[in-house]
Amino acid sequence: MVSREIPKYLVSRRYISALILLIVIFSIIFMLLYEPFSLATWFSTSQTLPFSITILFYVAAIVIMIVSRSMMYALQDRYILTITRYLWWLIFENIAISLLYTIFTTTLFPKSGVHFPDVGVRALGCVTLILTIPNVIILFYAAYRAKCEEFEAASYQLQRLREECRRLELMTKHEKERREEAVTQAAAIDRAPRMINLHDNNGTLRLTISEESLYYLESEDNYIKVYYKHNDKIASYMLRCRTRSIEEHLKGTSMKRCHRSYIVNINKIRFVSEEHRLYFITLDDDSIRKIPVSRSYYDSIYASLNMAHKVSINEDVISES
Numbered sequence: 001m002v003s004r005e006i007p008k009y010l011v012s013r014r015y016i017s018a019l020i021l022l023i024v025i026f027s028i029i030f031m032l033l034y035e036p037f038s039l040a041t042w043f044s045t046s047q048t049l050p051f052s053i054t055i056l057f058y059v060a061a062i063v064i065m066i067v068s069r070s071m072m073y074a075l076q077d078r079y080i081l082t083i084t085r086y087l088w089w090l091i092f093e094n095i096a097i098s099l100l101y102t103i104f105t106t107t108l109f110p111k112s113g114v115h116f117p118d119v120g121v122r123a124l125g126c127v128t129l130i131l132t133i134p135n136v137i138i139l140f141y142a143a144y145r146a147k148c149e150e151f152e153a154a155s156y157q158l159q160r161l162r163e164e165c166r167r168l169e170l171m172t173k174h175e176k177e178r179r180e181e182a183v184t185q186a187a188a189i190d191r192a193p194r195m196i197n198l199h200d201n202n203g204t205l206r207l208t209i210s211e212e213s214l215y216y217l218e219s220e221d222n223y224i225k226v227y228y229k230h231n232d233k234i235a236s237y238m239l240r241c242r243t244r245s246i247e248e249h250l251k252g253t254s255m256k257r258c259h260r261s262y263i264v265n266i267n268k269i270r271f272v273s274e275e276h277r278l279y280f281i282t283l284d285d286d287s288i289r290k291i292p293v294s295r296s297y298y299d300s301i302y303a304s305l306n307m308a309h310k311v312s313i314n315e316d317v318i319s320e321s
Contacts, residue, residue: 004085016069022134027058030130041102057104061097068093094131098124130212196253198226200240207237211253215283216291217263219243225289234287251309256304258293266304 072081072089079085087226102120194211201222209228216223224246225236239246246249247257254266260279272293281301293301 004083006081006083009057010086010139010288011073011081012071013073014137016066016073019123019134019138020069021063022138022239023065023131024058026134030126046311053104053108057101060100064096064100065093068096090135093127094124097131098127101127104239194249194253196255198239198241198246199249200246201242206239211255212267214255214265215268215285215288217243217255217259218263229285230313256289256301258297258301260294262291264291264301266301271303272301272305 052106056088058112068089070234081089098120101123102116105119105123145314154258173237173246195208196214197205197209198207198209200206207226209226210236213228215227215229215234218227224241224243225241226239227234228237229235243261243263250263255263257263262282264283269284270282273280273290279295279298280290281293282290
């Protein structure tokens with residue numbers, strides 16, 4: 001406990017100034033009312049010489065206090081002022097002021113039967129009392145102010161934490177709203193028909209059609225005939241384009257090659273049948289004739305149909321949950 005460092009406010013300029021002022025006021029009241037120096041009382045406010053010496057003593061005592069506390073203030077950054085060192089410092093201050101009073105008394109106002117040790121012991125007791133009470137008062141006040149400042153700092157920190165919590169709650173709320181909005185937008189995008197752009201051999205955009213409306217493509221020499229649904233009827237569009245070029249462009253979509261001359265929409269296949277050792281695709285529109293499937297593409301079509309079937313089942317499960 002005694003080896004702990006003293007609080008910094010004990011050596012602050014504000015604390016030192018308040019302490020010295022309180023000691024002066026308290027010592028004057030103490031001297032006038034109690035007259036503790038009974039062996040040789042020379043303090044006076046009515047007689048010129050004793051009053052002048054009284055003023056001189058107070059100035060000298062204040063100088064000792066100022067020098068002592070200034071040294072303490074200067075040394076606080078170079079040495080650790082523990083409670084033990086601080087108490088010893090106060091004891092030396094008491095001894096110095098008591099010694100000053102004893103010298104004033106025995107030198108300027110000598111009396112028979114009054115000796116230096118007697119005056120010194122009595123002065124040490126009174127000076128200790130005079131200095132201790134203001135020190136304790138200032139100490140408690142400073143401790144009270146320090147606790148108030150700590151409480152204000154804690155209140156401020158708590159307020160900041162509350163504001164931060166509110167900010168995080170708002171951010172979380174906004175983030176949740178943004179995520180919900182993003183999910184809604186993503187769902188809307190997923191639900192929105194995917195558009196497929198079809199270009200001719202020159203790279204000119206000729207047709208933009210939704211993947212959902214597209215049924216199949218049929219190759220005819222240097223042309224491709226695009227079959228799609230429009231106003232609940234199957235329509236067609238002739239596009240001057242190589243089959244291999246458009247097949248590369250359709251990668252990642254539901255359009256899969258099933259024959260040298262045909263590319264079909266996997267999502268539009270109703271079933272695949274076998275007739276006389278040949279395979280045919282039946283689409284979900286009865287107005288479309290059966291589309292042949294080459295043996296070299298049968299496995300690919302079969303795998304794509306299985307994958308599309310699994311995706312369809314998963315989407316149904318998600319929508320039901």
